[in-house]
Amino acid sequence: MPLETFGAVLSFAAELESGDGDFYRSAAARAGDTPLGRCLADCAEDCARGARLALRARQEHVTEMILEPIQGLRREAFQPRARALADLAPEELVPAARERAASAERFYASSGEALKALPEVARVLRSLGKKRRTHREALENPMS
């Protein structure tokens, strides 16, 4: 499905953050009180904040004067493989979590570029992408 409007891009960002936040929260519960569990819980908290930020950007930075069609973004390209947490073996948990962070990172890079005519929004998208990069990096070595 194409993401051709300002609202569609930011709604998708909010959806991505909410969905990934839910995943990280459940994964954190499964990992328990371990370094990995705490790392995943931090990611979940960031995603909840990210969802709020995306919705706020959609509401506050919409500019009637500059609502130009957006091209080249499709949601399918940024949706991680939808596997339920319960279906994942323990050793698959971290790669799946990293994959979500990496997908989101790619989405924020592409959407930030697509919305560069709106610098405040592009900044929000960049900052969400940066947060997801830190998640991906933290999940490279969650025991440290």
Place this chain on the structure above:
Amino acid sequence: MSLIILRNYIDGAWVASKASSLADVRCPATGEGIARVPLGNRDDVDRAVAAARAAFPEWRATPPLSRARYLFRLRDAFETHFEDIARTLVREQGKTLDESRGEVRRMIENVEHATGVTTMMTGYGLEDIAQGVDCSAEPQPVGVFAAIAPYNFPAMVPWWFLPYAIVCGNTFILKPSEQVPMTQTRVFEIMDDVGLPEGVVNLVHGSRDVVTAMLEHPGIAGISFVGSTPTARVIYEGCGRTGKRVQALGGAKNCLVVMPDADLAAGLPSMITSFFGCAGQRCLSGSILVPVGEAADRLVGAFTQAARRLRLGDGLAETTTMGPLVSAAHRERVRGFIAKGLAEGAELLLDGRDCRVEGLEGGYFLGPTIFDRVTPEMSIAREEIFGPVVSIVRAADLDAAIELVNSRGFANAACLYTGSGAAARDFKYRVTPSMVGINIGIAAPMAFFPFGGAGHSMFGDTKGHGREIFRFYTDTKVVISRWF
């Protein structure tokens, strides 16, 4: 299922209208009825004016900063209910969610700007204008004001006026368009929670009878109107007869001039938005595309191709990039212009008449339509169409383009796409429309700048919002003092 019948908001309460007839409010995307609106009458207006007049003395004596505090609360309430207002608007008007959210944002920006009353409403003074004599100019509120709003921006346009009127100490009556009365009904519900004193703001639903009653009512000090040029003229003349202040904003026939040195890759998306945003139903929409010289070679094909990519649908779906027209009757009117264009010999490059939106067969959709080789005399180059229909009029040079802009009668907005500062200066200096865009397709002044055109696009001398609006809503009393 029976449809809800909307009520008026008068003297701080929701009351049934005295109307003897009702009209259906229809969802333009489906054609289904979604509410019924009373077509109010003189009794409704009398009742609202009485409430507004009764509220005026105490409200005008309320310190401006206290009045502004109601607006701060209102602003927060609108942010809380932002999405709700935006979706109500889409449902009854048809525009896309992005367009609707953008409109609600502009509505809120007017509230924000109006909170600056303690700076914007101040007067001035000078000591010793003669020996021992001092003089001050003190803006004072005037009384009861009214606004008559159009169907194309049901959230924003009333708020070009309402917050400024009340923050200056006046009281207010709004008549929303009977085609889209639900958005302001929702907005007034939210306002009701903010606790403004009773009678300060009032909402009266209706159509022609309410307008006539407002025009003739001696208790109304001034009227703001936005709509078509013929009606704007009637409002202007009516207010003149009864000695009211008036700002009557009418129609438009806006040109987008594209120079050969324009950056098309950067500018094309905003041109598409200008012509087809809100399905062309806005007074700042582009209507005539004017490629200058060889700009046509690059522009016409690319523009047509980009228009084909627009995705028609229900505005509530975020995949939609163009919504329907507001009503079946308006769609027929726009189709009539397409027929005229063909009959007058214009070349139809893209025909939106046969568009179909799957699952929404009852909706009032009309696809993007583009005519090339249009001449300045053709109906489609002279009359306001208010739909997604583009007339391409080719011009030999910038002088010819400016002449075209200045000969439309309407003088609302004009835009130029160019890489040349000299051309841009020449254009903005010489064109008669009052709102000018340079490499911008929608030259829409924000709340802190004035909104309004010239020529047949506006009657009256004080425009909407900006700094001027504080003058419209106040009378400057000059006090000359000498003390012995």
